[in-house]
Amino acid sequence: MEEYRLKGLSCPNCAAGMEQQIQKLEYGESARIQYNLGKLKLDERVNLDQVEKILASDHASLIKEEDEPGHSHEHNHGHSKMKIYLGISTGVFILALLLDGMGSIPAVPFYLAAIILSGYQTFIKGLRNLTKLTFNIETLMTIALIGAVSIGEWKEGTLVAILFGLNEYLEGLGMEKARKSMESLLKIAPKEALLLQDGIEKTVSIHELKVDDLVLVKSGAKIPSDGEVEAGYSSVNESAITGEAMPVEKRTGEAVFGGSINNEGILRVRITKAYEDSSLSKILHLVEEAQETKTPTELFINRFSRYYTPIIMLISALVMLVPPLFFNGAWGESFYQGLAVLIVGCPCALILSSPIANISGITRNARNGILVKGSVYLEQLGKIDTLAFDKTGTLTKGTPYVERYEMFDRERFLPISAAVEKHSSHPLAKAIMDKVNDFSFTEKEASHVETVSGEGVIAEIDGEKYWVGNEKSVDHVTMTSTIQSTIEAMKQDGLTLVIVADVTSILGVFGISDEVREESTSVIRNLHALGIKNTVMLTGDHEQTAEKVASRVGVRSYYAGLLPEEKVERVKQLTREGKVAMIGDGINDAPALASADLGIAMGKGTDSAIETADIVLMQDHLGKLPEAITIAKRVNRTIRLNIALALGLKLIALLLTIPGLLTLWIAILSDMGATILVTLISLTILWDKKKDPKPSVQSQTEPQHS
Known part of the structure; x- marks a missing residue:
């Protein structure tokens, strides 16, 4: 499929009509005009001359982007031309009014000239439609x-x-304003890269880069694709991916995203993904595709519009015929009123009530690093009343740390712990090493290390045997009441225990916890303030840990000890009670994400997160979730307001036919006024007020659990 950029495309109905005509051409069955993006996707075998003729019939044309690498996507020629014609026709109209008032020179030719200048495109399309018995605007x-x-x-x-x-x-x-807003987002993609081959720098297109290529990224330049820093140190602006304004420090061995900007210094980056497979490329592609999905509201409007125009024509005919035939009305006056009804019937504002608002909402979220995969998901996000959270990695950081420790044998506890755990890759072992490295002691070496499944590790150090693990691993030791009470207290606080023991005694205990994210409490509070009725935490952890985290962050209920399949069942149960969004990491929570009405993943650009969920929080934290919901709710409110305005103004105009007060200029003003209002109101969604939702004054309830 070839992709072409369209200019002169300003009417959704016209775009649909041209798409149908192109689809009738040989090999044109798969042709698709993306009105919101101003693009045409076309089989390369279709005759372009025939396509151009169809487009020209509606004063549109296509430009093949590959033929114009420096193409700026600015297509205002049609708008400028129309503006000139409107200006001239307005001047001629004023002249005609003056001449009409003087009465000495006929004004009709000037009226006719003004009509032709401002409405010739409409006449040509309308007459062509009449010959085909096609009835539209x-x-x-x-x-x-x-x-x-x-x-x-x-x-x-x-x-x-x-x-x-x-x-x-x-x-x-x-519509062009909405498109430009989207295009400004899409322009963040880098164009070229500085490739290093045998020590020689060579400028190449990013599409020429391959995995394992080495590129040089200078200060102020964009990183061309996902990769890993091989040499250098710098801060990098990742806002193109995550929406976060603060720069991120990057050192040797750390991953970088394509499209992020090197602030200072020079980085040598080893490419790990071709640009087409990079996080940025996938994000931009999904954002583009999101513009063309239809929400239930839009589908309803499209269906309604098919019947709306014929109904208006029928009403117009009745207004023209019924008064003179049955109520002795004047034919001229009834005919005039009927014409006014025809003008009122133009569904421009109704058709525009949804797409501009949705484009603005998706674009605004994308700027914030929130990837919404379609208008339908944006609409659903604004309707949800229940949010289900995975615990680990979502409400918590997913990185264990030692919250508390007790030493019963000060000489041996730390050296033995370090000797056993320093060669382990287990997350709990890493947490212990992070803690013991804060102390100085004489290091020891472990031998004959044996891992016991479900218990821990057994090792020999200096000829003696030691155990490091959970309570099961130290069953052979008789605990004192002091040690027993310490362990019970740690368990009551929801800590995961790692106990260190020798053959006869307990040397000490580590109490390990998963740290709650700093923003979790404020996020939950703001979500409640936004009208989210139920916040639920789902976790596989034990009851005490779940209760501890739930109480700290403020979720209203939690379910502990859940297996993956039990999480799915719990989400399904919640969906029977309301509109549910499930938030997880996009990998191990995939079944639960798929079971919810809306799946939201946290992934900071990971492939799995982008592919799994309906919405992706690219920051890898929940901080911007309330704002995303606020935008979605605003989009839904705007669409409802737009529909009410579009239909309300027309209804008022139609009611004026009853006393015979409807005039042609009132009719067109009602249509134009609705269109202008709908467009302007939709574009306000793009404005970033930078206001966080205020917490509600209602008191936070204690979390309920099962």
């Missing part, structure tokens, strides 16, 4: 303008033509 306007001219309403007919042209111009400008 242009058809309605063409019939209305021909009708106005035929009954001598030159002044109002001209005003309608100018206002409709202005409406079309503003509609296209609004």
